[in-house]
Amino acid sequence: MTNAQSPDSKQAPDSNQSGASEQSRASEQPAAAGQLMLPGAGALRQTGRLFALAASVIRLTFRRPFQVRELVEQFWFIASVTILPSALVSIPFGAVIALQVGSLASQLGAESFTGGASVLAVVQQASPLIVALLIAGAGGSAICADIGSRTIREEMDAMEVMGVSPVQRLIVPRVLAAMGVAVLLNGLVSVVGVLGGYFFNVIIQGGTPGSYLSSFSALAQLPDLYISEIKALIFGFIAGIIAAHRGLNPRPGPKGVGDAVNQSVVIAFLLLFFVNLVLTGIYLQIVPPKGS
Numbered sequence: 001m002t003n004a005q006s007p008d009s010k011q012a013p014d015s016n017q018s019g020a021s022e023q024s025r026a027s028e029q030p031a032a033a034g035q036l037m038l039p040g041a042g043a044l045r046q047t048g049r050l051f052a053l054a055a056s057v058i059r060l061t062f063r064r065p066f067q068v069r070e071l072v073e074q075f076w077f078i079a080s081v082t083i084l085p086s087a088l089v090s091i092p093f094g095a096v097i098a099l100q101v102g103s104l105a106s107q108l109g110a111e112s113f114t115g116g117a118s119v120l121a122v123v124q125q126a127s128p129l130i131v132a133l134l135i136a137g138a139g140g141s142a143i144c145a146d147i148g149s150r151t152i153r154e155e156m157d158a159m160e161v162m163g164v165s166p167v168q169r170l171i172v173p174r175v176l177a178a179m180g181v182a183v184l185l186n187g188l189v190s191v192v193g194v195l196g197g198y199f200f201n202v203i204i205q206g207g208t209p210g211s212y213l214s215s216f217s218a219l220a221q222l223p224d225l226y227i228s229e230i231k232a233l234i235f236g237f238i239a240g241i242i243a244a245h246r247g248l249n250p251r252p253g254p255k256g257v258g259d260a261v262n263q264s265v266v267i268a269f270l271l272l273f274f275v276n277l278v279l280t281g282i283y284l285q286i287v288p289p290k291g292s
Contacts, residue, residue, distance in 0.1 A: 049249070053167070054241045057175050060168040067173045074177035078139035082185060086134050090189040091196040093126045094118070098197030102205045114201055115212030116219030122193040123220070123228050124283075129276060130193075131185045132235035135178055136268035140243035143174050144264040147247025148257035156248065166248075175240035182236030183229055190228065219289075227283045234279070235272050242268045 098118040105114045147170065150156060156166045201207045246264035250256040 046245075046249070050241065050245045053171070053245050053248070054237075056167050057172055057241065057244075060165065060172050061176065063168060067169060070170070070173040071177055074143075074174050075180055077142070078135070078177050078181045079184070081138045081142065082131075082134045082181060083188070085138065086130060086185050086189050087192050089130050089134070090122075090127070090193040093130060094122050094193030094196035095200040097121045097126060097193075098201040099205065102201050102207065106205075113215045113219070114207060115198070116215035116217075118197045118201065119194050119216045120220055120224060122197060123190050123224055125276075125280070127186050127189040127193055128228055128231035128235060129272070130189050131182050131232050132239060132272045132276075133269065134185070135182050135236055136239035136243070136272065137265055139178055139181065140239045140268055141261050141265055143178070143240065143243040144247040144261045145257060147171070147174075147244055148250040148260050151248055151250055152252060152254075152257060171244045171248075174244060175237060178240035178243075179233055179236035182232040182239075186229055186232035190225075221287075223283075223287045227279070227287070231276065231279055234275060238271055238275060239268050242271065 098114070101118045101121065102114045105117065150170070159166045159169065198209075198212060201212060202209055243264045246260040246267070247257075250260040
């Protein structure tokens with residue numbers, strides 16, 4: 001019969017297909033091995049995306065239309081979840097600093113400098129860090145959860161299909177709101193921390209109000225307040241950018257969003273402490289101490 005095919009002719013295409021699949025798998029193995037040979041490539045890739053998002057936020061901040069309503073809503077939300085915890089945390093911070101500095105100053109016979117030292121510690125270091133931790137922990141986690149839930153529901157892709165920039169529409173107002181709340185909260189925390197330190201130093205340790213205020217005026221200067229506000233502004237920007245970045249890149253499913261929120265808080269804490277160290281070192285090198 002002319003239409004009959006031999007078993008060898010049937011097996012020939014199968015052998016060709018299997019050979020092609022083996023060649024494709026062999027070609028994929030070196031690529032995978034090349035990726036495995038670069039430890040830390042994923043971290044570098046995520047870092048690059050983080051900086052690209054920060055640059056996009058800065059660029060789109062000055063582009064119209066500006067989302068005023070979204071900015072006001074996010075500002076009020078972040079302020080509502082951080083004002084009371086900031087005030088409550090700043091009191092024990094100021095008290096601990098005042099008590100520790102006062103005890104050390106009394107041992108050295110320099111009780112008159114207790115006020116200035118404790119106020120400088122609260123204004124320059126404690127206040128921006130308290131604000132940064134609360135903005136990243138309370139506000140940043142909410143931002144990351146909101147953006148992450150929108151991402152897994154493919155709302156971001158739908159906005160891009162409609163020609164709307166998700167970064168300009170959602171990310172920019174949240175980052176600006178975090179920065180604004182951080183600056184205002186820094187002033188509140190500074191005032192409450194200084195008042196708490198004054199109370200514990202004067203009432204608990206028996207210090208004199210005159211020496212407390214005179215040492216503050218002798219050691220403190222206006223750039224100390226400037227660097228505190230600059231730190232708060234930068235910390236708010238970093239917390240908002242990290243929360244938005246992790247929210248835009250979660251793993252699929254609700255568990256992925258929860259993991260992204262945890263990662264955003266941890267990364268923000270580590271980065272904020274490092275940036276605080278850098279800013280403090282630059283400030284101490286540029287601005288001379290008062291009276292020097």
